[in-house]
Amino acid sequence: MAGENGEAVRNKQVIFRDYVSGFPENTDMEVRESTMKLRLLEGSNGLLVKNLYLSCDPYMRFRMTKPNVPVYVEPFRPGSPITGYGVARVLESGHPNFKKGDLLWGLTGWEEYTLITAPETCFKIEHTDVPLSYYTGLLGMAGMTAYAGFFEVCSPKKGETVFISAASGAVGQLVGQLAKLFGCYVVGSAGSKEKVDLLKNKFGFDDAFNYKEEQDLDAALKRCFPEGIDIYFENVGGKMLDAVLLNMKLRGRIALCGLISQYNLEQPEGPYNLMNLILKQVRMEGFLVFDYYHLYPKFLEMVLPQIKEGKIVYVEDTTEGGNVGKRGGL
Numbered sequence: 001m002a003g004e005n006g007e008a009v010r011n012k013q014v015i016f017r018d019y020v021s022g023f024p025e026n027t028d029m030e031v032r033e034s035t036m037k038l039r040l041l042e043g044s045n046g047l048l049v050k051n052l053y054l055s056c057d058p059y060m061r062f063r064m065t066k067p068n069v070p071v072y073v074e075p076f077r078p079g080s081p082i083t084g085y086g087v088a089r090v091l092e093s094g095h096p097n098f099k100k101g102d103l104l105w106g107l108t109g110w111e112e113y114t115l116i117t118a119p120e121t122c123f124k125i126e127h128t129d130v131p132l133s134y135y136t137g138l139l140g141m142a143g144m145t146a147y148a149g150f151f152e153v154c155s156p157k158k159g160e161t162v163f164i165s166a167a168s169g170a171v172g173q174l175v176g177q178l179a180k181l182f183g184c185y186v187v188g189s190a191g192s193k194e195k196v197d198l199l200k201n202k203f204g205f206d207d208a209f210n211y212k213e214e215q216d217l218d219a220a221l222k223r224c225f226p227e228g229i230d231i232y233f234e235n236v237g238g239k240m241l242d243a244v245l246l247n248m249k250l251r252g253r254i255a256l257c258g259l260i261s262q263y264n265l266e267q268p269e270g271p272y273n274l275m276n277l278i279l280k281q282v283r284m285e286g287f288l289v290f291d292y293y294h295l296y297p298k299f300l301e302m303v304l305p306q307i308k309e310g311k312i313v314y315v316e317d318t319t320e321g322g323n324v325g326k327r328g329g330l
């Protein structure tokens with residue numbers, strides 16, 4: 001491959017231009033070409049990688065906001081390539097855990113080649129008998145989020161009722177399938193008829209509804225859960241969270257995974273119905289997937305055989321072009 005012996009190669013990059021307020025626009029990013037020498041500096045413990053798949057994830061939106069409070073997720077740097085999860089091949093390694101030719105997933109750059117300076121945050125890909133792109137979603141950060149959020153935060157019991165919002169997304173589709181395999185009654189919400197069909201017919205949810213077509217979210221939830229909800233896997237926030245709070249069962253659990261409906265708002269909405277947490281003794285807990293990465297081997301052990309047996313399926317939204325791709329749930 002051109003450049004593998006240390007000469008300079010073209011490196012096409014997606015540059016973050018400046019901090020964003022409201023909805024991001026194409027003009028907040030620009031594609032640039034630079035050159036890069038494919039050789040590690042003497043003594044470096046980094047990795048030089050060729051990026052194969054890049055993931056576009058909702059948390060990246062708040063990395064685009066100028067921080068005015070202490071943050072736990074570092075903002076992007078204006079003028080630098082966007083960073084995010086991806087799958088890459090190691091071209092040169094200064095780190096004992098990786099060697100030339102290895103495949104990995106982890107934080108990399110939206111560019112053709114990246115120098116990864118913190119290889120200890122990357123996971124070596126050992127199982128290549130599944131599509132490599134799965135490591136940007138189902139078998140990567142999103143999958144771990146579903147697994148940790150459901151089993152570690154929601155403390156599920158067989159037979160419980162589970163509601164998942166943004167249910168056809170990368171996280172939601174796996175939460176629903178894990179909950180079904182575990183023996184729960186599972187309902188999801190999504191934003192189109194096609195997605196609702198997928199939830200019911202491909203991912204095996206017991207029921208699903210299109211939240212954009214429901215006049216009254218409280219009534220929709222009462223229709224699906226006449227006895228109430230034991231577990232809510234929260235991906236969206238806003239009006240949906242308020243409606244769910246009215247429908248939680250006694251000692252229910254809410255895993256606060258994400259609030260995607262709020263990320264582009266200048267002024268966050270609600271919630272207004274928090275009194276229900278007290279009256280029904282509901283536990284609502286936020287979590288970050290990074291705290292659970294030590295469970296990754298256990299997650300793979302559980303989920304890989306289910307994928308191979310077709311008991312867990314995955315639908316990706318992938319774009320190919322100019323060496324910069326995108327994945328995501330739907």
Ligand SMILES: NC(=O)c1ccc[n+]([C@@H]2O[C@H](COP(=O)([O-])OP(=O)(O)OC[C@H]3O[C@@H](n4cnc5c(N)ncnc54)[C@H](OP(=O)(O)O)[C@@H]3O)[C@@H](O)[C@H]2O)c1
Pocket residue numbers: 056057058059141142145166167168169170171172189190191192195235236256257258259260261262287288289290328329330
């Ligand atoms: N806590 C953590 O460590 C962690 C880690 C990963 C992800 N997350 C969170 O988990 C959630 C899901 O992530 P993902 O990777 O599954 O996302 P994804 O695959 O990109 O799917 C996101 C989906 O959210 C829905 N959505 C967008 N805007 C919405 C709105 N205003 N109201 C309601 N739904 C909206 C859309 O589906 P519809 O067409 O159905 O609306 C969209 O396809 C996000 O909130 C994310 O921030 C948290």
